Amino acid sequence: MNSARRIDPVILLALPAVIYLAVVYGVPLLVLLGRSVMVGGLPSLAPFVGFLSDPFSWTVIWNTVRIAALVTLVCLFIGYPTALALARAGGVAQALILVAIILPLSVGVVVKAFAWQIVLRRDGVVSQLMTGLGLWSEPQRLLFTEAGLVIGAANVFVPFMILPIYSVLKLVDPRLGEAAATLGASPLYRFFKVALPLSLPGIVTGVAFVFSMAASMYVIPNLLIGDRFQTLATMTGRSFLFMRNEQLGSTTAVVLLVLTVAVVVGSAALSKRLGGAS
Amino acid sequence: MANGFLSVAGAAKTFGSATVLDGVDLAMSRGEFVSLLGPSGCGKTTLLRIVAGLMAPDQGKVALDGEDITRRPPHKRDVSVVFQSYALFPHLSVAENVAFGLKARGAPPAEIAPAVARFLDLVQMGAYADRSIKALSGGQQQRVAVARALVVGPKLLLLDEPFSALDRKLRETMQIDLKRLLRDVGTTAIFVTHDQDEALTMSDRIAVMYKGRIEQLDVPAEIYRKPATPFALGFVGLSTRLPGTVTQSADGIVVVDTAAGALRARGNFLPGSPVLIGVRPERIVLDHSHANRIEAPLADAAFQGARVQLHFHAPEGAQILVETPSLPAAAGPGTPLKMSWSVEDTLLYPAPEAA
Structure with a gap:
């Protein structure tokens, strides 16, 4: 090793976190990975071949990706304007919006999911409102449908979209928008050519957060859509908890991991391409 | 001199209990270079923002080239601004920054590249067209900001202390360069500064501002020889x-x-x-x-x-x-x-x- 290359001692401050994660997360992950490629004590790719050649597995993978993508999109479309408003607001308004976003995080996921069960029932608030407004001809049940799942999950995860976008937008010089305006750019042009490209890093972080959480959510689908609808996460849970099939559980968990990492890495690479040097 | 190209009449602005502009009148003719000179907090930047449309006056009117633009949004005014911080777009290259205004106005693509090249050459930045903004020095960024503001052919150019971040030597060169450039292009310009030397060097006329009012509006020599108020006497020279x-x-x-x-x-x-x-x-x-x-x-x-x-x-x-x-x-x-x-x-x- 080159002796001139010294380690910055500040980096050592990350050591406690690294050790902690290595013990409680890294080791079990390695055990899991090991199990997924071991059959009867011998290394084998048979579990993956078997899993991926089953058409039902592909339904489950598609369910996982579709729901996670929908939840991410809903969060992005709701979250981006909120983040923009938050970044522009000042004083009391900003504090109020921040509280409104962060405070619900202190309510457990289970409690929220139960609340959505009430809201999304056939005689729930949404159904009554829609029929009352004449938009629906008769009461409908959103509970135990994919739409209901997406609505409920987006509610839980939207702060994780808003906060990273907000923290990036907050640092964008407001003069940039003014400069664009005086150069003749309409509000819409300013948004798409200035604010949006400059907030891409925040969008990527938000998308990575929400997608990985939505792809791996377990409690929310259980309460809002039930057993009929399987995702990789619920299948992993069932394999370990009910079916006692640790082989299958390890395999689905690894597939989920690969999928999520691929999306997170892919979206970061995409934003680099779109955002150029920033 | 027909003072009708830009006219600001009775512009007033208060923030809470503070009166920032107290009924300011300003008239300029086409092609003129007027400096707003005053200490910080005198209202000069507020006046500039009102002319640019980035802020609405509580009272008063702004007219440009015969049209009342008091309530017109900034992107429809044809008034370019060079900001103190330059406000260059960090995600765009030098050439893309200069092209921004033309693209936003929907100029034909075939016209954009030659116009960008011409204005980059005018500010001696032609060799830097493909560079990133972050790779430029302060003086270079300032030149790009001027090119970006001028390439759209604005009726009026506003400069908000554009030299304040540059060192003295560079500042003096840039002042002379900018004045020559504006004369060549024939742009009408308002220049905000707190530096009396800068105002005396560059301006056709100077508006000395103090406490939200224009104390004196005159040619530099008269401002120096016959200051209208004790403040003008003390602030200039x-x-x-x-x-x-x-x-x-x-x-x-x-x-x-x-x-x-x-x-x-x-x-x-x-x-x-x-x-x-x-x-x-x-x-x-x-x-x-x-x-x-x-x-x-x-x-x-x-x-x-x-x-x-x-x-x-x-x-x-x-x-x-x-x-x-x-x-x-x-x-x-x-x-x-x-x-x-x-x-x-x-x-x-x-x-x-x-x-």
Whole structure:
């Protein structure tokens, strides 16, 4: 090793976190990975071949990706304007919006999911409102449908979209928008050519957060859509908890991991391409 | 001179209880370069933002080229701004920054590239077209910001202290370059600055601003020779200042009793009025050859190359300052020196209210 290359001692401050994660997360992950490629004590790719050649597995993978993508999109479309408003607001308004976003995080996921069960029932608030407004001809049940799942999950995860976008937008010089305006750019042009490209890093972080959480959510689908609808996460849970099939559980968990990492890495690479040097 | 190209009438703006602009009028003709000069907080940047449409005035009107633009949004005004921080788009290259305004206005793509190249050449940044903004020095960024603002052919260019982040040497070069460029392009421009030298060097006319008002609007030489108010006297250039009281007034000449003696000045004040006498330091000679004569002990001499600046011990509230080509022989700290100046060079103001 080159002796001139010294380690910055500040980096050592990350050591406690690294050790902690290595013990409680890294080791079990390695055990899991090991199990997924071991059959009867011998290394084998048979579990993956078997899993991926089953058409039902592909339904489950598609369910996982579709729901996670929908939840991410809903969060992005709701979250981006909120983040923009938050970044522009000042004083009391900003504090109020921040509280409104962060405070619900202190309510457990289970409690929220139960609340959505009430809201999304056939005689729930949404159904009554829609029929009352004449938009629906008769009461409908959103509970135990994919739409209901997406609505409920987006509610839980939207702060994780808003906060990273907000923290990036907050640092964008407001003069940039003014400069664009005086150069003749309409509000819409300013948004798409200035604010949006400059907030891409925040969008990527938000998308990575929400997608990985939505792809791996377990409690929310259980309460809002039930057993009929399987995702990789619920299948992993069932394999370990009910079916006692640790082989299958390890395999689905690894597939989920690969999928999520691929999306997170892919979206970061995409934003680099779109955002150029920033 | 037809002062009709830009006209601001009675512009007023308050933030909470603070009056930032207190009924400002400003008229400019096409192709003119006017500086708004004043200390920070005088309202000059607020006035600039109102003209740009980035802020709405509480009262008053803005008209440009015969059209009332008071309520028109900034992107429909044809008024470009060079910001103090330059506000270049960090995600775009130098050429893309300059092209931004043309693209936003939907210019034909075939026209954009040549226009961008031409304006980058005008600011001597042609070699940097593909660079990232972050790779440029402050002076280079400033040039790009000017090119970006000018390439769209604005009716009016506003510059908000564009040189304040540059070092002195670079600033002086850039001032001359910018003035030449604006003359070549024929742009009407408003230049906001707190630097009197910058304003005197660059402007066709200067508006001296103080506490939300324009105290004086005139050509640089007149601003310097005949400051309209005690503030303009103090803010632009150096001066000898002597407060006093009028004792006689006849035929447009008043006699003022000051701590340094009786002095004459042109003006009409009732006897007993408190006034302020001002004199530019280079108008004073170190003998008694002129009508207004005083004597004061030398405090300090500052050698400045071509001239020597002499500071004198002065009574409370006064200031005596003389600039001469050379220091008189045998004069040291404490030496009393004679000095005089003409009645014509004596500036007279009502005494400023105590701050």
